[in-house]
Amino acid sequence: MAKDIRVLIVDDSAFMRKLISDFLNEHPNINVIGTARNGKEAILKIKEMQPDVVTLDVEMPEMNGLEALQVIMKEIPTRVVMLSSTTQEGAENTFLAISYGAVDFIAKPSGPLSLDLDKVKDEIIQKVLMASKANMKGLLNKTNQDSSLLPKKDFPKFNxxxxxxxxxxxxxxxxxxxxxxxxxxxxxxxxxxxxxxxxxxxxxxxxxxxxxxxxxxxxxxxxxxxxxxxxxxxxxxxxxxxxxxxxxxxxxxxxxxxxxxxxxxxxxxxxxxxxxxxxxxxxxxxxxxxxxxxxxxxxxxxxxxxxxxxxxxxxxxxxxxxxxxxxxxxxxxxxxxxxxxxxxxxxxxxxxxxxxx
Structure with missing residues (x-):
């Protein structure tokens, strides 16, 4: 069976890059074609390799996942699955990422360096498979408000x-x-x-x-x-x-x-x-x-x-x-x-x- 879904892994941890790559390469339809250590490197490799799906960590040096995602969706629209922590800040960043155009997200089980990532191995595989079929037109469809620029509303709630x-x-x-x-x-x-x-x-x-x-x-x-x-x-x-x-x-x-x-x-x-x-x-x-x-x-x-x-x-x-x-x-x-x-x-x-x- 052809490994027809080409994936780029983006994470600043070498351990995480290796672990996620091993998980995905086990699937007969997925081929991890490369890895990147930060957002800047990711953008260059996406332009060069044109992957079908990118897994993108949020917290990285030089250029974090949110910054990279905005550039990716503007310059080289690509199907992206975010990896995020389950903290409140992580959850808020996740929704920012989705508003920027990420297909979906995976919550790391125990923080940035999740040694127990195998707990979500099947989820990672399934979400990459699903992301490969995502409708780019739907992803690029702008919501009626740029929520990143909106102030908190000051009008009264419904009584x-x-x-x-x-x-x-x-x-x-x-x-x-x-x-x-x-x-x-x-x-x-x-x-x-x-x-x-x-x-x-x-x-x-x-x-x-x-x-x-x-x-x-x-x-x-x-x-x-x-x-x-x-x-x-x-x-x-x-x-x-x-x-x-x-x-x-x-x-x-x-x-x-x-x-x-x-x-x-x-x-x-x-x-x-x-x-x-x-x-x-x-x-x-x-x-x-x-x-x-x-x-x-x-x-x-x-x-x-x-x-x-x-x-x-x-x-x-x-x-x-x-x-x-x-x-x-x-x-x-x-x-x-x-x-x-x-x-x-x-x-x-x-x-x-x-x-x-």
Whole structure:
């Protein structure tokens, strides 16, 4: 079998370069064609070697991964997978990298020099394979705001004390690879008075979803937060399922409550879009708007079938053109249950037209 995916490894640690190279070279389809010690060297080697995928460390001397990534995406657009630490600063840098155009990221298990990197060996291989298929047009699609230049918003939050407690609409969004940038595009286009709660499952490890929520909250008119067990959902608020937890919604009296648990992963995912959709499908007298965006695999398709069977569900899928990875939307579309297939920038307006239904 031909080793057709050509990879460049960029890390300032010789140990890490060797370890990642050995992992990837074990796969029959992957060929590590070179390594680089810092961002400057990486840019030169990308121009010379034209790899299909680059794994890029964040913390490096001379030119770090974030600086290099901005140059790479401007001068020689290439599919990049970031390696980052699980610290708060590492998480914030990860979302900057994704906003600059990285396909995805891998969290190092134990800091910059992770001697136990073998714990994420399979993840490294799978994410490089996935990145090789990523849609460059989707990656280069600019979000509607350059978040690196935005000041923290100074406008007031939606007044949750006046929210309609008896909810009659619910927006549910599922996404994976390419999701953080896609969520930024969608959520920043919601007005602060959106008359529904927004439930979000983004495939992401524990430790990153809170930083994602805080980042999006600083950019959006609506309130964005990491979901908490037992809280009442409110209009004008988006709830992101915490990494490592499934998120469900149940009704109690006139309220809808969020329930989090750590039951077994579904299809390898926790949180699972399917499980969130399945729980929402059990709610009565609610218009459900289900959205599936960029991501690998088929998570959400089974749940979408349950939602449609329950009635009162509008299904929206992101188009192939704008998806970084057209897996989850494609699987949903194949069911013939999707009502609207739209480009990423049209998803928020499409949702909003159903708010007056």
């Amino acid at each position: 949750r004390t006046t929210a309609n407690i008896h909810q009659n609409k619910l927006i549910c969004i599922g996404t994976s690879t390419g999701g953080p940038r896609a969520l930024q595009q969608v959520l920043t286009n919601f007005p602060k008075t959106v008359n529904a709660p927004i439930l979000i499952v983004q495939h992401m490890p524990a430790g990153f979803t809170k930083s994602l929520a805080n980042r999006l909250d600083s950019l959006c008119h609506i309130h964005v937060k990491e979901a908490e067990n037992g809280e009442i959902v409110q209009n004008g608020t988006a709830y992101i399922a915490p990494g490592g937890y499934h998120m469900k919604v149940r009704k109690g009296g006139n309220h809808f409550y969020i329930y989090l648990d750590q039951t077994e992963p579904i299809g390898g995912h926790r949180p699972s879009v399917d499980l969130m959709f399945l729980s929402v499908s059990e709610l009565k007298n609610v218009l459900k708007i289900a959205v599936l965006m960029t991501g690998m695999g088929s998570d959400g398709t089974k749940g979408l079938k349950a939602l449609k069977s329950s009635g009162s569900t509008i299904a929206i899928a992101e188009s192939e053109e704008s998806s970084v990875v057209f897996g989850m939307p494609k699987s949903a579309i194949a069911t013939n249950l999707v009502d609207e297939i739209v480009h990423l920038e049209k998803i928020a307006p499409t949702i909003m037209k159903y708010m007056d239904v």
